[in-house]
Amino acid sequence: MSAGGISGPSSSRTRLxxxxxxxxLGVAMAAAPWAFSGDGATGLSGLSSLVIALSIGPLSPWVVRSAARIVQGPATRGATQYLALSNVRLRAARVGGVLAPAVLGVTLSCTQxxxxxSAGAVASDQVDAGRxxxxxxxxxxxxxxxxxAEKVAETPGIRSVDQVAAGTVVVRGPADDSAWQVLPVLGADGDGLARYADLDPRGGGPLVLAPDEIALGVQGADMLYAEIGDQVTVVLGDGRTIDRRVATIYRRGLGFGEVVLPLADVRSATASGQATALVVTLSRDTTEQQGxxxxxxxxxxxxxxxxxxxPVVSDPEASVGDPASFQVVLLVILWGYIAIAVVSSLVVGNLARRAELTLLHAVGATPAQRxxxxxxxxxxVAVTACVVGMVAAVPGASGLVYALSNGDRAIPAxxxxxxxxxxxxxxxxxxxxxxxSARSFRTRSPRP
Incomplete structure (x- = not known):
């Protein structure tokens, strides 16, 4: 790289x-959920935004020049704007060094x-569709x-009342070395689950479990690497361990929970030993408000x-660590690094512009104009980083929402x-x- 941040032709082609x-590679990773399903596809789409953001580093000179050409018309009405854009185009590689870390921060933050x-939107869609x-x-x-339960059943306008219990369980897949997963669970008996919600089981038909069976959502099954017929190990809320055969895999787990067990299993593991909710079906001549x-x-x-x-039954006794707090910590650390990189690049880059300051002084530019x-x-740089970072986050977010919704949705929220x-x-x-860095334009006296 030559002075002023201008790359040679060979280096430029290699970088491009x-x-x-x-x-x-990043775009291909984002498209993985369209090619195959499973936890691997979801993971690839989640990592694709990072890869796309990293590609901006070597591509930053072309991104800077392209952005400068786009804004050249509306933003060059004054001498200082024109001169700023001219400097940006001339020093595209150095400006790109400031742009790249800022884009990385925007992309990862937007991805999160x-x-x-999108997960909340998909869950809401599944609840609305399955309610x-x-x-x-x-x-x-x-x-x-x-x-x-008896009082509710005796209420006028009530057709049926079914007990359900909600909580969390720790589940391990069929492989001996599989990891334990903490998942929300719903317990229901007989056709009470069908009256509660349509979980959209694979293959259709009602979701009815035998005493030794379990049903898993698509995402839960992917995390456990479990298929229909496999045996999974479940640790209930009271510490009991049970083995259950996977009878059904359903599609609306994000909205209703990734595990369904017979009511007796979940109810006995609650602190009260009782059901946590009643599912009420109304007669045809009774409105929801009346009921x-x-x-x-x-x-x-x-x-x-x-x-x-x-229809979402919350579990008041469930206590699961909030992964969002860990993600916030990672973003804070990331933005700390980005702040150091951006400040260093801008200040050091402008301190090296002695010849340019000398020329501006020679042609009569005042300190305020500089x-x-x-x-x-x-x-x-700020506007370009925001726009490019948001655009870079879209493919990965689109692939992720496509995987979470089982192909029902591709537009991220x-x-x-x-x-x-x-x-x-x-x-x-x-x-x-x-x-x-701009203060150095005003305070530093150029030398011939």
Whole structure:
């Protein structure tokens, strides 16, 4: 690389080829869920955003020049803007060194935001599509006793009442060296599960379990490397260990939980020994609002009882570590590295521009004008990093939501609040570093 950050032709071609190869690899990884299913496809799509972001490093000079050409028309109305864009094009490799880490931070942050929002959107879609229960009655950690269930069943307008129990279990797949997985579990008996929700089992038909059987969601089965007919080991909430045969794999596990067991297994492992909820089916001439009012009036002497429309049964006693906290820590560490890289690159790069400052001084540019040039360059980097980083996150997020939804959805959901936070953080970081370096444009006296 020559002075000013201009690469030679041979180095430029090699860099371009390397960047395009890494970019192609990232796109191929993002498309993995369209080619095959399983935990491997989900993992590849999740890692693809990192690979795509890393490809921006060698491709950054071309990205910088392309972005400069795009904004050249609307952003070159003044002398300082024109000069800033000219400097950016001339020093594309050095500016790319600032752009690459900022793009990496934006991409990984957006990937995390898109993944969380998309998982919630897929779960909501599955709940809406599979919901069958008219009402769900929950009672907190005390559970639902027999008298409560009988009172609900005697309420006018109620056609059927079924007990269900929710919690978490630790499950290990059929392989001896398979890892233990903590998964949400739902316990239901007979055709009560069919009245509760349609979990969309593979092969169709109702989901009914024998006492020694278990049903797994698609994602849960992938994590356990389990197929229909395999034996899995389950550790219940009270510490008991049971072996169960996989009878069914269903598609709506993200919305309703990845494990279904017979009610007796889950109920006996709760703290109260009772069901955690009642699934209420209404008669045809009773609306949900009417049914909810009647049930609530019937159970007014039962503290803690709640009547809801949502079929998702929460488990008040489940205590599972929040993986989001670990992800936040990783992002904080990442942004710390990016801050150091961006500030160092901008400050060091501008300190090396003595010849340029001398020329600007010679042609009559004032210190304030030189400072505005540095600010415009920093603004260009901030906007470009945000746009390129968001675009780089889309293929991986699309592949991930396609895998999570079992092919029902390919457009990722966007958390606008989190996205705005990423934009503000990136802009503040780059513009703040640019302001530090721009001050050298004003305070340093050029030498001939």
């Amino acid at each position: 080829a390397a960047g395009l190869a890494v970019l192609a 935001l898109f993944a969380n929002a 069958r229960a008219g009402l769900v009655v929950t009672a907190g950690p005390s559970g639902i006793d027999r008298s409560t 909810a009012s009647r049930v609530a009036e019937r159970l007014r002497d039962h503290p803690g009882v709640e009547v809801v429309r949502s 400072q505005r040039v540095g600010r415009w360059e920093a603004a260009f 966007i958390a606008l609040g989190g996205l705005l936070l990423v934009v503000v953080l990136t802009s503040a970081l780059v513009l703040g570093a640019g302001e530090l």
